[in-house]
Amino acid sequence: MFTSQGPTFRELTVQALSSIERGYDLLAPKFDHTPFRTPDRFLGEVARTLGPLGPFDAGLDVCCGTGAGVRALTPLCRERVTGVDFSAGMLATARETPGDEGSDRPAVEWVRADARALPFSGAFDLAVSFGAFGHFLPAERPGLFAEVHRALRPGGMFAFPIGAPPPLDTPLYWTLLGFDAVMRVRNLLWRPKFVMYYRTFPLRGVREDLLRAGFTVELLPLEEFGRRPDGSPNCRLVVARRS
Numbered sequence: 001m002f003t004s005q006g007p008t009f010r011e012l013t014v015q016a017l018s019s020i021e022r023g024y025d026l027l028a029p030k031f032d033h034t035p036f037r038t039p040d041r042f043l044g045e046v047a048r049t050l051g052p053l054g055p056f057d058a059g060l061d062v063c064c065g066t067g068a069g070v071r072a073l074t075p076l077c078r079e080r081v082t083g084v085d086f087s088a089g090m091l092a093t094a095r096e097t098p099g100d101e102g103s104d105r106p107a108v109e110w111v112r113a114d115a116r117a118l119p120f121s122g123a124f125d126l127a128v129s130f131g132a133f134g135h136f137l138p139a140e141r142p143g144l145f146a147e148v149h150r151a152l153r154p155g156g157m158f159a160f161p162i163g164a165p166p167p168l169d170t171p172l173y174w175t176l177l178g179f180d181a182v183m184r185v186r187n188l189l190w191r192p193k194f195v196m197y198y199r200t201f202p203l204r205g206v207r208e209d210l211l212r213a214g215f216t217v218e219l220l221p222l223e224e225f226g227r228r229p230d231g232s233p234n235c236r237l238v239v240a241r242r243s
Contacts, residue, residue, distance in 0.1 A: 005030065005033040006034050007027060007030045011026065011027070011030070015027050016186070017194075019192040020194055021086055021087055024087035025088060025090070026089065027089075028066065028092065028093045031066050031090065031093065032093075037068060038069065040068070041224070042161065043069060043071075043072040043130065045222050045225070046128070046237060047076060050159055054126075055078060056078070056125040057077065058077060058079055058080050058081070058082070058123060058124045059076060059077040059081045059082070059106075060084065060123075060124040060128070060151060061081070061083045061084070061127075061128055061130075062127055062128070063085055063115055063129055063135070064084060064110075065085060065094070065131075066090055067094030067097055067110075069128055070083040070094070070108060071097075074105055077106045078106060079106050080107040080108070081109075082109050082111055083109075083110050083111070086112060086115070087112075088112055095110055115132075115144055115148075116143055116144055117147065122150075122153050123152075124151055124156055125153055125157065127148050127152060127156070127158045127159070130160065130161070133160070134198055137195060142213060145158075145212075145213035149213045149215060149242055154243075155241060155242060156242045157239060158215065158239075158240040159237055159240070160237070161222060161235055161236070162201065162236055164234050164235065176199055180198055180199050203238075207238075210238070210240045214242060215240035215243065216241050217239070217240050218239045218241075219239070221233035221236055221237075222236060
């Protein structure tokens with residue numbers, strides 16, 4: 001939910017009528033007080049699931065925003081953690097947000113770059129991403145995954161959570177459908193475009209694109225979030241390894 005410290009309706013409107021980069025530059029100072037920021041409960045469960053799959057030396061948070069994912073990665077990595085985002089405003093807020101310090105903590109760095117053209121090659125053991133894939137159209141996924149593949153060392157891991165689609169008879173299904181419909185109309189009528197869709201990242205298509213990019217793919221249940229009536233998990237962690 002939005003809090004009193006979050007953006008006003010006017011500020012959200014200005015953001016929604018901006019480009020993705022400019023919109024997040026404007027939202028950055030108040031981003032952590034919006035429902036768009038990945039909850040700590042979610043970050044913690046992903047970190048707990050990844051822990052036994054380590055150890056990791058170097059970690060990368062793709063589309064790191066204000067750095068919540070980077071801070072979740074630091075206990076898992078021994079040498080360094082890098083956050084990459086193309087919004088200068090989000091990175092500035094990330095740099096200003098205090099994190100855990102100590103001699104046993106890895107170095108943290110922030111890099112401004114487009115995830116579709118990452119400035120890394122064979123540099124990381126682990127890459128993660130939280131809540132950013134709606135900003136990429138389905139046709140962009142293969143290129144995005146290829147960039148992450150290139151950034152990883154052989155055997156490196158790309159991990160991200162993905163939720164099960166809500167059932168047709170739930171309010172959430174219709175809310176997401178309506179949001180995507182409004183966003184499509186907005187992008188037909190207004191420039192610059194603001195790409196953010198909730199229903200363009202289906203597990204089947206994502207898995208196929210990861211395999212084509214050279215990953216092997218494993219799915220791990222995030223049990224913290226329960227299971228559906230048919231026994232399938234409400235949320236999975238996609239673990240893609242560079243083979």
